[in-house]
Amino acid sequence: MQVEGVLVLEDILSKKSPEVTELVDEINKIRKVDNERHLDLACDLFDMAQERGNDDLKDFASCILGDACCQNGDYSQALYYLSAGLQGLAQTDEYLLACLCYNELGIIFRSECHYITSEEHFINCIELARAQRLYGAEANACTNFASLCKEMASPERALEYNYRAIECCAYMEDGIQKSSVMAGNYACIFNIYCEMGKQANAEDAYKELEKVMAECPACEKYFDIILAKYHYYRMIGDEKRAEETLNDTLAAFFCCDDYYTYFDEIKDLLQILLEEKQYETLEKMFIRIAETSIRGDVSNLNLFVCNCKIQMYEELGDEQKKLQCAYDYFKYSQQQSIDNKRAFLTTLRLRSELVQQRTRNLFLSAAAETDPLTGIANRLKLNSVIDELFDMANKEGKNLGVEMMDVDSFKHINDSYGHDMGDKLLAAIGRVLKKIVSDNIFVARYGGDEFIIYYYDMSDEEIVEKAKFIQNEIDAVSKKLELERVTLSQGVVNHIPQHGNRAWDYMNSADYALYFVKKHGKANVRLIHKRVDLEKEEWKKVF
Numbered sequence: 001m002q003v004e005g006v007l008v009l010e011d012i013l014s015k016k017s018p019e020v021t022e023l024v025d026e027i028n029k030i031r032k033v034d035n036e037r038h039l040d041l042a043c044d045l046f047d048m049a050q051e052r053g054n055d056d057l058k059d060f061a062s063c064i065l066g067d068a069c070c071q072n073g074d075y076s077q078a079l080y081y082l083s084a085g086l087q088g089l090a091q092t093d094e095y096l097l098a099c100l101c102y103n104e105l106g107i108i109f110r111s112e113c114h115y116i117t118s119e120e121h122f123i124n125c126i127e128l129a130r131a132q133r134l135y136g137a138e139a140n141a142c143t144n145f146a147s148l149c150k151e152m153a154s155p156e157r158a159l160e161y162n163y164r165a166i167e168c169c170a171y172m173e174d175g176i177q178k179s180s181v182m183a184g185n186y187a188c189i190f191n192i193y194c195e196m197g198k199q200a201n202a203e204d205a206y207k208e209l210e211k212v213m214a215e216c217p218a219c220e221k222y223f224d225i226i227l228a229k230y231h232y233y234r235m236i237g238d239e240k241r242a243e244e245t246l247n248d249t250l251a252a253f254f255c256c257d258d259y260y261t262y263f264d265e266i267k268d269l270l271q272i273l274l275e276e277k278q279y280e281t282l283e284k285m286f287i288r289i290a291e292t293s294i295r296g297d298v299s300n301l302n303l304f305v306c307n308c309k310i311q312m313y314e315e316l317g318d319e320q321k322k323l324q325c326a327y328d329y330f331k332y333s334q335q336q337s338i339d340n341k342r343a344f345l346t347t348l349r350l351r352s353e354l355v356q357q358r359t360r361n362l363f364l365s366a367a368a369e370t371d372p373l374t375g376i377a378n379r380l381k382l383n384s385v386i387d388e389l390f391d392m393a394n395k396e397g398k399n400l401g402v403e404m405m406d407v408d409s410f411k412h413i414n415d416s417y418g419h420d421m422g423d424k425l426l427a428a429i430g431r432v433l434k435k436i437v438s439d440n441i442f443v444a445r446y447g448g449d450e451f452i453i454y455y456y457d458m459s460d461e462e463i464v465e466k467a468k469f470i471q472n473e474i475d476a477v478s479k480k481l482e483l484e485r486v487t488l489s490q491g492v493v494n495h496i497p498q499h500g501n502r503a504w505d506y507m508n509s510a511d512y513a514l515y516f517v518k519k520h521g522k523a524n525v526r527l528i529h530k531r532v533d534l535e536k537e538e539w540k541k542v543f
Contacts, residue, residue, distance in 0.1 A: 020048065020057070027064060035072045042068035046081075059088030063101050070104045079108055090128075099129045099137035103144060110148055111263070113300050113336065118148055126164075131391050139168035139181045146188060147264055155192045162189045179216035183209060187228035191268075194231055206232050223252045223262045227269060246272070250281065254288060263301055270308050279312055302332045373423060374430025377444035382452060385442055389456050390503035393496065401455030401463050401494035402506040404514040405470075408487045408522040410449040417483065422449075424481060432473040436466055452507075460494055460527055467492070467525040487523035489514055495529045 027041045042065040049061035062085025069078035086101045102125035109118035122145035129138035146161035162185045172178040186209040193202035209228065213219050220226070226249045233242035249269060256262060266289075273282050289305060306329035313322035371378040377385070386402070393400035407413070407425070414422040426449065433443040433451060442454040455463050467490050478486040491513025493506055513526045516534050528534060 020045070023048070024064070027068075031067075032071065035068075039068045039072050055088060056092060059085040059092075060094060060097070061085070063089050063094075063097055067100060067104060070108065075108050075111065078104065082108075095128060095132040096134055096137060099125045099134055099141065102128065103137070103141050106141070106144060106148075110144075111300060115148065115152060119145070122148065127395070131395060133171070135168040135171040136174065136177055136181075139165040139172065142168065143181065143185055143188075146185070150188070150192060151264070155196055159189060159192055162186075162192075176216070176218075179212055179219055180222070183212045183216070183219040183222065183225055186212060187224050190228050191231060194235055199235065202232075202235060221252070223249070223256060224265045226252050227265050230272075250285075253285065266301065267304055270305070274308055274311060277315070279316060282308070282312055303329060303336070306332060371430070371445040373426055374433075374445050375427070376430045376433055376451075377442070379444065379446055382444055382446070385444075385454060386503045386507070389442070389454055390497060390501075390506070393456065394501075396457075397496055398457040399455075399459070399494055399496055400506060401453075401458055401492055402510045403453040403455070403463070403467070403490055403492040404446070404507070404510040405451045405453065405488055405490045406514065407449040408489055413483065413486070421481065421483070425477070425483070425486065428477045428481065429474065432470060432477065435473070436469065441466070452510075455492075455494065458494070463492055463494055464525060464527060467527075471525075489517040489522045490525040491515070491517055492525065492527040493529070493531075494527060 023041060023045050027038060027045065030037050030041065032038075042061075046061040046065045049057040062081045066078045066081030066083075066085060069075070069081060082101045082105050086098065086105070089098050089101065102121045106118045106121035106125065109115075109121060122141050125141035126138055126145065129135070129141060142161040142165035146158040146165065149155075149158035149161065165185045166182055169178045169182050172181070186205050190202050190205040190209060193199075193205055206228070209225070213225070220229075226245060230242055230245040230249055233239075233245055253266070253269060270282065270285065273285070286305060286309060289301075306325050309325040310322055310329065313319075313325060369377055369381040389400055392398065407429070410422065410425075413425060426445075429451065430445065433453070436453075437443055440456045440458055442456075444452050446452045453466075455466070470490075471488055474486050474488060478484065491510050493509035493513060509528065509531045512531055512534060513528050517524050517526045526534075
């Protein structure tokens with residue numbers, strides 16, 4: 001399992017206060033060093049947030065406390081606080097902390113055998129980390145999701161995400177973290193290829209692992225790397241070195257206090273010893289697992305250990321111990337069922353509270369986000385929409401089109417027919433634009449007689465047809481209002497986001513295209529792919 005390290009505090013409302021930043025700095029220093037102290041400080045931050053009544057601070061503090069509970073093995077409390085805080089936190093720019101929460105929730109739900117929910121949280125973490133270029137967080141989540149895919153008998157999918165984790169390493173600055181991620185994922189890739197019987201691929205993966213170990217010798221001491229070396233020696237038939245490496249693996253196991261992190265490796269090691277009938281060593285491992293603080297009750301590890309015991313005692317013919325283990329298995333299953341119900345009810349209650357809060361917020365924000373004259377979204381709504389669409393287009397490789405549109409000679413209409421008629425015209429334009437709204441098209445009033453239209457995953461031809469439709473509808477509006485023909489100038493930019501693009505680059509380019517139309521006779525649409533198209537490409541009138 002991979003979990004991120006340092007938390008980041010951004011300046012959001014009262015989180016800027018000196019006492020909060022000082023406390024968070026202290027939490028960052030003590031995290032993974034002194035778990036009890038970490039929990040105490042996180043509780044202090046949570047209490048401070050409750051006293052201040054600031055929602056952003058409460059969400060932030062709840063996630064910090066959830067992380068502290070997770071580090072202390074209290075997964076029930078971790079689940080509650082992480083889930084309670086994450087929904088609000090996800091609406092802020094605390095991206096690294098949000099990734100940490102998604103990742104930890106994925107790990108917790110997997111440990112309780114909630115595999116679908118675990119998958120959802122890992123994917124959320126991966127998508128958020130990719131969008132914000134948090135490569136360390138993305139690598140960790142990809143590693144964990146690959147492990148889940150492997151457990152769910154999807155080796156091809158596991159390989160895909162192991163390789164994605166390795167790709168992230170090219171952008172990581174922390175050399176130790178980079179080596180750790182690469183070594184761990186190449187070890188996983190090697191093991192998967194071994195299980196698939198693809199020896200040539202396995203050998204290639206092991207060669208890459210050796211390169212990492214040569215650059216970072218410390219990686220050779222990692223539990224998962226030693227275990228991979230054991231499998232390699234077995235694969236090439238070097239039984240002597242395989243036996244030596246198995247002894248090294250066992251030594252690493254008995255020195256390890258973190259069976260939560262090395263869950264998959266422990267399962268693998270137990271299975272190896274069971275197949276080799278090393279029952280005496282297995283007994284010692286069972287005792288060690290029972291005596292060691294596992295940082296919480298990892299349900300699926302306990303069940304797996306019981307299953308191994310049942311198989312072992314059946315082969316040894318020890319009916320009494322087998323029956324005892326069968327009873328233990330039953331108890332763990334019952335406890336897991338109770339834990340699952342509790343987790344379900346906890347998340348259900350949180351979701352219900354969230355829906356109620358969202359409903360309240362919807363009614364409160366609807367008026368603030370809607371232009372009262374035209375009935376379409378106002379400028380306040382634009383930022384969130386363009387950012388969301390840009391992120392989607394960037395991630396999925398889709399076209400994003402942005403149109404700036406205004407009414408030609410609108411001042412003349414106001415001066416000649418009166419401002420009341422001008423308002424009627426703007427309201428009518430709002431009704432026309434509502435007709436084109438769909439899953440791919442968003443419209444808003446930018447201000448005055450200016451409007452904005454966002455087109456998602458649409459071709460140039462489709463966008464131009466929409467522009468023609470709008471002008472034709474406005475022709476009808478002109479006649480209905482008994483006005484001389486009202487025309488529109490429309491500037492559009494449409495392309496897949498490129499490296500270095502930002503959401504507002506589209507707005508600027510569309511504005512330039514609109515200015516070009518205004519300068520060249522108005523009453524037309526100009527669609528470009530980049531700003532230089534205005535100078536290089538020939539242009540002819542569309543209307």
